[in-house]
Amino acid sequence: MSDTFDITETLDVNGEPCPMPVVKTKSAVDSLSEEAVLEVVATDPGSVSDIDGWASGTDGVDLLDQAEDGDEFKHYIQKTA
Numbered sequence: 001m002s003d004t005f006d007i008t009e010t011l012d013v014n015g016e017p018c019p020m021p022v023v024k025t026k027s028a029v030d031s032l033s034e035e036a037v038l039e040v041v042a043t044d045p046g047s048v049s050d051i052d053g054w055a056s057g058t059d060g061v062d063l064l065d066q067a068e069d070g071d072e073f074k075h076y077i078q079k080t081a
Helices: 020-030 047-056
Strands: 009-012 037-042 061-069 072-079
Touching: 009 020, 020 037, 020 047, 020 072, 037 047, 047 061, 047 072
Parallel strands: 009 037
Antiparallel strands: 037 072, 061 072
């Protein structure tokens, strides 16, 4: 994944149940500069749909990619505004 884009920051929310991956993702994205890319690493399978839904409904962010890596789910979010 990181070969495709430069990761600015990584947020580890392993072991965090819903809704914490999304809550912490929003907070981390808010602190990023424009065009920065956040990698979110989660173990909650619900984070795939939750982060997708949050990004789709949020202005100023793009969900670049999501991937399953063993027991972890990785989400790549770019702040666009």
